Amino acid sequence: MLYLNNVSYHPPATLTPILREINLELAPQALALIIGPSGSGKTTLLEILAGLAEPTQGTILWGDQVLTPLHLQQLAGLVFQFPERHFCGSTLLEELRLGHPELGSEQLRQALLEVGLEQIDWQTAPYALSGGQQRRLALAVQLIRQPNLLLLDEPTAGLDWSMRRQLVKLLAKLKEHWTLLVVSHDPKELVQIADYGWRIDQGHLTPCEPQSLLPTLEAQIPCP
Numbered sequence: 001m002l003y004l005n006n007v008s009y010h011p012p013a014t015l016t017p018i019l020r021e022i023n024l025e026l027a028p029q030a031l032a033l034i035i036g037p038s039g040s041g042k043t044t045l046l047e048i049l050a051g052l053a054e055p056t057q058g059t060i061l062w063g064d065q066v067l068t069p070l071h072l073q074q075l076a077g078l079v080f081q082f083p084e085r086h087f088c089g090s091t092l093l094e095e096l097r098l099g100h101p102e103l104g105s106e107q108l109r110q111a112l113l114e115v116g117l118e119q120i121d122w123q124t125a126p127y128a129l130s131g132g133q134q135r136r137l138a139l140a141v142q143l144i145r146q147p148n149l150l151l152l153d154e155p156t157a158g159l160d161w162s163m164r165r166q167l168v169k170l171l172a173k174l175k176e177h178w179t180l181l182v183v184s185h186d187p188k189e190l191v192q193i194a195d196y197g198w199r200i201d202q203g204h205l206t207p208c209e210p211q212s213l214l215p216t217l218e219a220q221i222p223c224p
Contacts, residue, residue, distance in 0.1 A: 002026040002049075002149060002179070007058035009044055009203075018044045020203040022058070026149065026196075031175040033190050034183045035213045036200035042183035043081070045200070046151045049181065050078035062148070077142030081154040084126065084134035093122040095137065096144055103144065111144040115170060132163035136170065143178075150174065152182045156189065164189055187213045 004024040010017035019041045026032055036042050047053040049060070051072030060067045062075060080086060089095030096108050112118045115136040120129070126137055135155060142150060155171070156164045171180060172193040183200075184190055187210075191197070197210035 001028065001063060003061040004049075005059045005061070007048065007055045007060065009041075009048060009053065010056050017056075017203050019048070019055070019205075022203075022205045024198070024205065026179055026181060028179050029175060029177065030195040031171060031180040031182060031193055032196040032198070033187060033194035033210055033213065034181070034198045034200055034205070035185065035187050036183070037185055040200045041203045042185075042200055043153055045205075046078055046153055046181070046183060048072075049149065050076045050151055052078070075147060076149040076151055077145055077147035078151040079135075079138050079142055079153065079155065081157055083138035083141075084131070087126040087134075087137075090125060091123045092117075092120060092126060092137065095126050096141060098141075100144065107144060111140040114143050114174070115140045130163070131159055132166050135159070135163075135167055139170070139174070143174075148179065150178050150180045152180065154184050154186075155182060156184065156186065168193060 002025070004022050007019060007022040008017050009019040022045065034042055044053065048055055049072060051069035054069050060072065067075065087095055089098055093108070096111065097103055109118065112120070117133060117136050117140060126134060129137060156167055159167065168189045174180060175193070182190060191210045191213050194210035197208045197213050199206045199208050199213065
């Protein structure tokens with residue numbers, strides 16, 4: 001179980017805090033969904049959980065252990081928004097092995113199987129894949145590290161309805177074995193598979209039932 005206790009983030013360059021006393025619990029083998037507009041602090045929260053930024057206040061724990069940014073870099077895998085823009089390998093094989101040259105064929109095959117890319121030739125260029133396949137490859141790149149926590153920033157952004165539906169089905173499958181935290185400003189398909197929900201606004205995090213995150217239901221089922 002991952003815990004955030006009163007986590008705030010107020011870098012010197014900003015007049016007001018980006019995150020304000022965030023309290024959060026993430027259960028294993030579940031998908032947690034955080035919804036909020038641009039500039040609300042969603043991506044900053046993921047960067048802190050991935051160990052890429054350090055909170056100015058509060059603690060992050062895995063069970064009873066207090067986690068440092070270095071611990072979090074080992075614990076979590078972050079899939080950025082539009083991850084295909086960050087591909088560096090000229091083939092799937094190169095992309096999967098970046099930073100992990102020791103990985104064997106079976107580990108690579110298992111990662112591709114997890115995301116439904118097992119039929120793709122390993123010599124295929126990442127940019128030759130469809131948009132949905134590129135998102136799946138980005139997930140495989142993180143899964144191959146065997147993280148305890150998988151973080152996804154706007155995973156359905158820029159995809160058409162068919163690719164969005166396929167990606168959501170994949171995330172529903174992955175949560176059977178992984179802990180997932182997804183942030184988005186568009187919850188339509190994601191609320192169907194979310195176990196927990198929060199709304200973030202101006203750095204404040206409020207727990208909600210996932211269905212209340214749908215725009216059409218906001219007035220009917222407000223966050224407490």
